[in-house]
Amino acid sequence: xxxxxxxxxxxxxxxxxxxxxxxxxxxxxxxxxxxxxxxxxxxxxxxxxxxxxxxxxxxxxxxxxxxxxxxxxxxxxxxxxxxxxxxxxxxxxxxxxxxxxxxxxxxxxxxxxxxxxxxxxxxxxxxxxxxxxxxxxxxxxxxxxxxxxxxxxxxxxxxxxxxxxxxxxxxxxxxxxxxxxxxxxxxxxxxxxxxxxxxxxxxxxxxxxxxxxxxxxxxxxxxxxxxxxxxxxxxxxxxxxxxxxxxxxxxxxxxxxxxxxxxxxxxxxxxxxxxxxxxxxxx
Numbered sequence: 001x002x003x004x005x006x007x008x009x010x011x012x013x014x015x016x017x018x019x020x021x022x023x024x025x026x027x028x029x030x031x032x033x034x035x036x037x038x039x040x041x042x043x044x045x046x047x048x049x050x051x052x053x054x055x056x057x058x059x060x061x062x063x064x065x066x067x068x069x070x071x072x073x074x075x076x077x078x079x080x081x082x083x084x085x086x087x088x089x090x091x092x093x094x095x096x097x098x099x100x101x102x103x104x105x106x107x108x109x110x111x112x113x114x115x116x117x118x119x120x121x122x123x124x125x126x127x128x129x130x131x132x133x134x135x136x137x138x139x140x141x142x143x144x145x146x147x148x149x150x151x152x153x154x155x156x157x158x159x160x161x162x163x164x165x166x167x168x169x170x171x172x173x174x175x176x177x178x179x180x181x182x183x184x185x186x187x188x189x190x191x192x193x194x195x196x197x198x199x200x201x202x203x204x205x206x207x208x209x210x211x212x213x214x215x216x217x218x219x220x221x222x223x224x225x226x227x228x229x230x231x232x233x234x235x236x237x238x239x240x241x242x243x244x245x246x247x248x249x250x251x252x253x254x255x256x257x258x259x260x261x262x263x264x265x266x267x268x269x270x271x272x273x274x275x276x277x278x279x280x281x282x283x
Contacts, residue, residue, distance in 0.1 A: 046279075125249050
């Protein structure tokens with residue numbers, strides 16, 4: 001089941017900002033010069049590739065913010081699987097408004113659908129294990145909420161939304177603190193009782209030190225399969241285990257089979273490709 005749509009109040013400022021960037025200082029010179037003001041049209045958003053739809057409501061907001069007279073009938077909601085030629089939505093309204101909003105609408109829709117599609121592929125690859133696929137904070141600045149939403153649409157789960165969600169002690173924190181033990185000690189003194197603490201470890205010795213101190217979750221970074229399997233056995237269910245480090249659709253099943261609880265993947269948001277979707281007139 002896809003997640004609940006994001007509230008309009010969250011997505012509209014992002015869409016409005018993108019439209020203002022595109023309109024610049026003089027508006028859509030091309031469309032205003034060529035298309036008569038009263039011309040109406042019916043168009044379709046059509047999938048060019050197989051994938052999972054995400055971001056349709058951002059696309060709808062783009063068209064409606066440019067011209068409230070534009071009507072969109074959604075045929076494939078977020079979370080729907082599409083194949084080439086499938087109609088995602090039908091638009092009817094002033095042609096000027098549709099053309100002016102087209103690029104911003106497609107930018108959001110293609111980008112988020114690409115994230116959802118890639119996430120769904122990883123989720124499918126590990127479906128026979130207990131591992132959940134989670135994202136990271138490696139998101140496009142300003143677009144974290146909607147990119148993490150697309151992860152959920154694809155069947156994944158979200159890691160931290162920001163630095164204030166939880167404590168995640170990384171290698172640089174440990175280096176400055178001096179040791180795993182000292183970093184954990186300082187973290188426990190510095191946060192409230194409801195704040196979860198996770199620590200990144202690179203070796204089994206670091207893991208053993210962390211477990212001795214007590215921790216809610218351990219991030220097992222760039223470990224090979226043998227080490228990862230031993231790490232999960234050491235934890236023995238006393239903390240959440242998270243594997244990370246250049247995980248791909250090909251490597252994910254074996255990593256998940258080690259018994260880790262989570263697989264975190266940064267490229268799902270920082271370098272994933274789009275899902276090709278087009279706007280077709282006259283059909």
